[in-house]
């Protein structure tokens with residue numbers, strides 16, 4: 001059964017305080033988990049100079065159960081600086097609000113080509129730290145109330161992401177999986193749930209490697 005067809009909100013409300021670990025319905029109490037993972041550095045909206053959301057955002061009273069990997073389909077910049085990463089985040093937010101008419105940046109998080117991890121949509125970082133809620137996203141129709149969206153700066157149709165960016169994505173996904181109790185098998189590509197070439201053939205081809213490296217990272221968290 002496609003988990004997306006389950007009545008997730010009502011199901012998860014009934015399972016308050018529990019983290020859903022897998023499409024098979026295995027449920028692990030948060031309390032049974034070890035202490036919260038050491039958090040990697042993630043730059044908040046305030047740090048990169050986000051503008052306020054155009055409309056009120058929705059906080060969902062349940063954890064995320066999937067991660068969707070995207071590419072921004074932006075230029076493959078050779079500027080790997082933090083300042084550039086901040087500019088990418090601001091440009092993306094302007095694009096999503098002004099051109100798409102969305103309330104805020106569509107995705108929850110962004111990874112720059114230089115490997116910097118940034119918050120996308122306001123509130124996503126606090127929700128991740130708290131482990132029991134998520135902010136409704138706007139990164140994939142049908143998945144916005146259950147999947148965390150990560151946009152990777154760049155265009156990966158014919159080239160692979162830089163090693164630094166991929167390594168950063170591994171750390172980021174491991175932390176998100178750990179916080180929300182998401183099994184590595186639920187790290188998917190945008191195209192798995194929507195008619196799009198995103199995240200590009202080359203990044204999509206690396207998703208099995210991403211899952212295995214995240215699984216490895218989780219054993220040491």
Ligand SMILES: [Zn+2]
Nearest residue numbers: 070071190198
């Ligand atoms: Zn996408």
